[in-house]
Amino acid sequence: MAVKTILSYPQASHILTAQSEALAVNESQTDEIVLDLKDTLRATPNGVGLAAPQIGYLKRIFVLNKDYISNDLAEDSLFLKTKDQMLVFINPKIITQKGEVFEEEGCLSVPGEFIKIKRAKQIKVRAYNELGMQFYEKFKGLASRAIQQEIDHLNGILILNYTQGAG
Numbered sequence: 490m491a492v493k494t495i496l497s498y499p500q501a502s503h504i505l506t507a508q509s510e511a512l513a514v515n516e517s518q519t520d521e522i523v524l525d526l527k528d529t530l531r532a533t534p535n536g537v538g539l540a541a542p543q544i545g546y547l548k549r550i551f552v553l554n555k556d557y558i559s560n561d562l563a564e565d566s567l568f569l570k571t572k573d574q575m576l577v578f579i580n581p582k583i584i585t586q587k588g589e590v591f592e593e594e595g596c597l598s599v600p601g602e603f604i605k606i607k608r609a610k611q612i613k614v615r616a617y618n619e620l621g622m623q624f625y626e627k628f629k630g631l632a633s634r635a636i637q638q639e640i641d642h643l644n645g646i647l648i649l650n651y652t653q654g655a656g
């Protein structure tokens with residue numbers, strides 16, 4: 490476990506624009522990636538979320554810092570019951586989305602850029618936690634927006650892609 494350097498565009502564009510792989514059940518590297526993501530996000534001021542490719546692992550995992558998004562969780566969210574500040578999403582998938590918002594967005598891997606991006610307002614996500622348990626959670630607000638950006642990272646998409654009319 491370690492605080493890693495957050496890769497940025499354009500220096501690390503070959504990694505940041507690559508497609509990440511799903512994790513297998515009990516994949517041995519999972520614990521290391523989860524710990525590195527948590528340590529690195531915890532050490533990053535104003536870091537809402539961080540995806541594995543941003544620290545050099547092309548694997549489908551991201552973490553969110555609950556401190557920034559606790560108001561965007563559902564009332565019955567399991568995340569409200571955990572003491573952990575870092576929320577872990579493994580092999581995440583958006584299964585439903587509702588509404589639209591068009592707001593400015595930044596990214597730790599694209600320093601200094603803020604781009605207006607159209608996102609779904611509310612989403613429902615299916616993912617696995619670090620114990621291998623599947624969960625379903627609903628998100629709104631900044632959490633919804635952050636998750637959509639993190640899943641973009643897993644698909645090699647950066648906020649810059651949206652300036653070319655892709656969004």
Ligand SMILES: [Zn+2]
Binds near residue numbers: 595638639
């Ligand atoms: Zn980002």
